[in-house]
Amino acid sequence: xxxxxxQRGIAILGSTGSIGRSTLDVLRRQQDxxxxxxLAAGCNRGELASQVAEWRPSYAGLAGVSNDVRWPSGxxxxxxxxxxxxxxxxxxxxxxxxxxxxxxxxxxAGKRVALANKETLVMAGDLVAQAACAGGGEIVPIDSEHSAxxxxxxxRDDGLARLILTASGGPFREWPADxxxxxxIEEALQHPTWRMGSKITVDCAxxxxxxxxxxxxxxxxxxxxxxxxxxxHPQSIVHAxxxxxxxxxxxxxxxxSMELPILYALTxxxxxxxxxxxxxxxxxxxxxxxxxxxxxxxxALVSGIAAGRAGGTAPAVFNAANEVAVxxxxxxxxxxxxxxxxxxxxxxxxxxxPASSVEAVRAADRWAxxxxxxxxxx
Numbered sequence: 001x002x003x004x005x006x007q008r009g010i011a012i013l014g015s016t017g018s019i020g021r022s023t024l025d026v027l028r029r030q031q032d033x034x035x036x037x038x039l040a041a042g043c044n045r046g047e048l049a050s051q052v053a054e055w056r057p058s059y060a061g062l063a064g065v066s067n068d069v070r071w072p073s074g075x076x077x078x079x080x081x082x083x084x085x086x087x088x089x090x091x092x093x094x095x096x097x098x099x100x101x102x103x104x105x106x107x108x109a110g111k112r113v114a115l116a117n118k119e120t121l122v123m124a125g126d127l128v129a130q131a132a133c134a135g136g137g138e139i140v141p142i143d144s145e146h147s148a149x150x151x152x153x154x155x156r157d158d159g160l161a162r163l164i165l166t167a168s169g170g171p172f173r174e175w176p177a178d179x180x181x182x183x184x185i186e187e188a189l190q191h192p193t194w195r196m197g198s199k200i201t202v203d204c205a206x207x208x209x210x211x212x213x214x215x216x217x218x219x220x221x222x223x224x225x226x227x228x229x230x231x232x233h234p235q236s237i238v239h240a241x242x243x244x245x246x247x248x249x250x251x252x253x254x255x256x257s258m259e260l261p262i263l264y265a266l267t268x269x270x271x272x273x274x275x276x277x278x279x280x281x282x283x284x285x286x287x288x289x290x291x292x293x294x295x296x297x298x299x300a301l302v303s304g305i306a307a308g309r310a311g312g313t314a315p316a317v318f319n320a321a322n323e324v325a326v327x328x329x330x331x332x333x334x335x336x337x338x339x340x341x342x343x344x345x346x347x348x349x350x351x352x353x354p355a356s357s358v359e360a361v362r363a364a365d366r367w368a369x370x371x372x373x374x375x376x377x378x
Contacts, residue, residue: 007031009086010266011038011059013078013102014093016047018196019116019142022258023091024051026266029276034089034266038081042094059084063098078102083109089266091142092117095199096323097316097365100124104358107137114265116142118212122308123316124361125219139220140265145213146220147261148239148252153221154269156244163217164241166233167293168193170205173232177296181337185329188336193236193256202326206339207293211304215315218308225309230301232291254280299340303347312352313364320368321346328376338376346371 010027014020020041027034036055041048043064048071052060061077062068072080075098082090082102090106091114092099099117104124106113108131115121121128121139132138141147145165153160171190172180188205189198196204203209207230214228231241236256243249254260255278263274295302300322307318325342328334334342346368355361 007033007035008088008266009037009084010034010089010091011040011081011084011087012036012091012093013040013063013081013099014042014091014095014117015039015051016041016044017093017095018200019093019258019262020091023093023262024055025276026259026263026274029274030263030266030272033272037086038084040077040081058086063094075101079105082106082111082113087111089114091262091265092120093142095119095197097123097319100358100361103128103139104131107131107139108135110136112138112140114140114142114262118143118209118216119319121216121219122212122319123365124355124358125215125315126355127358127361129219140268141216141220142258142261142265143213143216144239144256144258144261146217146240147264149217149221149242150268151252151264152240152242152250159244159246160221160223160242161245162227162229162243163221163223164229164231164243165210165213165217166236166238166240166290167207167210167230168204168236169232169234169291170207172205172297173234173291173294175297177294180297181335183336185332188329192234198330199323199326202329202339203322205336206322206326207298207301208304208322208326208339208343210293211301211308212319214305215308225305230293232293233288234291235285235288237285237288253285255285300343303340303343307347310352311355313355313360314347314350314352316355316361316364317346317350317352317368318343320365321372324369324372324376334376342372342375345375 012020038059039057061072063077066073089112093116103120210230238251241251260277307314321343325339
């Protein structure tokens with residue numbers, strides 16, 4: 001941020017979700033530095049109306065199809081909000097593949113994208129990098145793990161050797177594998193440390209989210225998969241470890257809250273004082289423990305990392321199949337154990353191709369969704 005005191009214009013994509021609401025909480029405390037320009041929600045018209053009444057943005061819309069004449073609607077709303085001329089920073093908190101086009105458009109328009117939509121980089125990491133280079137935009141991650149890494153490496157231009165991302169282990173960390181397979185929707189949504197939307201919460205229960213984050217870290221920080229690891233950390237206090245070539249290790253700690261990484265994504269590489277974030281107390285944090293990931297309990301993590309290593313369109317297939325499988329689970333159509341099986345069937349049937357264009361990525365995404373739907377119906 002410059003020292004001029006000028007407010008920077010913000011667009012929030014996914015404004016009625018958990019990240020979107022947390023971003024608004026941050027902006028309420030930082031109105032001297034930011035002004036809200038655009039809001040884009042999915043289909044929650046009631047909450048969007050409340051947000052519009054409070055913030056009076058220049059642009060608001062619903063990405064879902066709607067007959068509500070108060071706002072424009074349809075998928076193009078995300079791109080319109082992201083490319084609004086008064087917007088400097090786009091907070092992309094859309095869940096799933098729907099966030100890709102808006103990220104690419106914002107980068108081509110020279111915006112900073114504060115990215116909570118990890119699927120963007122998973123599906124099309126190389127294309128995202130090309131868009132940023134062509135348009136002069138930049139990606140700054142919001143995910144707490146990637147924000148932690150960024151905070152540790154900023155100002156240190158070389159020497160990065162290894163990243164260790166932490167995972168809480170979700171609600172099934174201590175369950176036997178056979179019991180996990182029959183877990184109910186209610187059990188899967190009982191995350192022990194974070195409060196998030198239902199899709200992301202299920203991804204945390206399967207650890208598919210951690211596979212997505214490893215693929216994202218590969219693109220964000222340029223490390224090979226052999227230098228990326230996951231460790232279970234039930235307290236969710238340490239968000240990532242960063243190891244340098246000389247053996248030094250840095251870590252970023254904090255109580256579970258998305259507001260700190262959101263604010264850092266808006267201000268990077270600088271920091272703003274903020275009174276709304278819980279201050280760290282090592283005594284209150286208590287003992288910090290770490291465990292290896294149990295591959296038998298979290299097969300989706302194994303499959304996702306394999307897809308990342310395969311590269312090309314395989315990560316897009318992993319993401320699409322996971323989205324379909326999680327939606328089916330949340331609708332009661334398949335048991336919990338079928339989520340990873342659905343993903344594996346799609347990946348096993350897929351012949352990876354280069355992710356050389358948005359069209360290639362979209363084609364792989366469509367194919368995987370249909371493959372996963374067929375698997376769900378069987």
